[in-house]
Amino acid sequence: MIEVSGFWRDSALPFVEARRVGDGRQVCYAAHSHESFSLGVITGGRSTYLSGTSQVEVGAGTTVLMNPGVVHTCNPIAGQGWSYLMLFVDMPWLKALGFNLPAQTCSTSPALYSAVLQVFADLFDGNLDDREARLACFFNALPDYLQAATGKTQAHHPQLEAAAAFIRAHRTDPLTLQDICAASGLSRSYLIRAFAQRFGLTPHGYLLDQRVQYARAQLRTGRAIAEVALEAGFADQAHLQRAFKQHLAATPGHYRKA
Template sequence: MIEVSRFWRDPALPFVEARRVGDGRKVCYAAHSHESFSIGVITGGRSTYLTGGTRREVAAGTTVLMNPGVVHTCNPIDGMPWSYLMLFVDLPWLQAQGFVLLEVTWSTSAALYGRLLQVFADLFDGCTAAGASGKEAMLAAFFAALPGYLEAAPARAGTSEHPRLDAAAAFIRAHRLDPLSLEDICAAAGLSRAYLIRAFGKRFGLTPHGYLLDQRVQHARAQLRQGRPIAEVALEAGFADQAHLQRAFKQHLAATPGHYRSGSRN
């Protein structure tokens, strides 16, 4: 039977985790973002990929890239089967390697696809003889080579600066564990309620409430990754109870908190 979902982690490499999904029809996402840099490959079938206001169809052989904080979704097309592999890497570690974030969000480079498949094989199957240090060196070499696999980034249209909206998002991030109201955010950013609701979604792809919920799920994810109790994390992250966290976590990450925390198989 196809393995629906499995997470990979290594305590010796806390800056990285990976996920393998064998049946993407059972793992669907709401719009969400990651605090980490994310890169993955479609390994079977086709799906839709929505990022930065651009929607496209991606198929086996495609690499997708998501910078930290960028709202995106990747879901099946009309119930058709698809599968993928994802790698999530903490930004401080990448920056320590001299890596600069990229504007490219997808690529059909066969060379990149093949290189990433080998990266995942080394992580999941433990075939790197040098252990954790060898895997870290392998990852560093991959990210050093990554820009060379990608085509020149196209100019980004419609991404004008808006400091007040950026301030609203920053305020939400800084207070994501607090009982925030829409009025709190408006006051901090100096924006009217009507304008914030209308413009925030256009800028970030989520409503202010949706953005706050996404931030709380990200916090919960980071704490669960450390093995903390689910109920404790739920309350700390601003959820009413464990069941509330479970619903939001599964909607955003297509996995239950327990499944994510343990890294177990579906």
């Protein structure tokens, strides 16, 4: 029987996490982001991939790349079957390698696809004693598989960036829209409209996403779900359950026991 979805973690490699999805029709996401650098490969079928302002249809053989904080979704097309593997790597480990975040969000390079599949094979092989070195070798070589950056950058808006930074810094606090407006010096109406255009989520949606990310990090350590829910700013465990499932297509319990 095909496993719908499963997470992989190894205490010997605490900076990396993987996910295997065998039936993507049952694993659908709301718009969300990750604190880690994420990349994955579509191993079967097709889906719609939205990353920032870019939307493409991706199929088997495609590699997708997601930088930290970039809002994205990847969901099935009209019930069509699809499957994929995802890798989530902590930024401090990558920064220690001197890794620079790529501008490219997807690739159909067969060479990259094969290299990513080999990364997963190496990680899942607990008999290898050089898994970290192999992973480091892959990330050092990753730029060679990707297109050179075009130089096009998103317009910088200091007040919107300040609003997002304020939310991240206070994500576990009982924030109000008025608090965010005061911290960024923006009006309520402008903040709601411009924030969504810049980040792909409303300020409230961004706050919720940040709280889910915080809860995810805490659950990885094995902490109690109810305790994490309250600490992350959710009303109760049920509130966390709903948000976690919408953002990560998994329940907190399923994720925690991986």
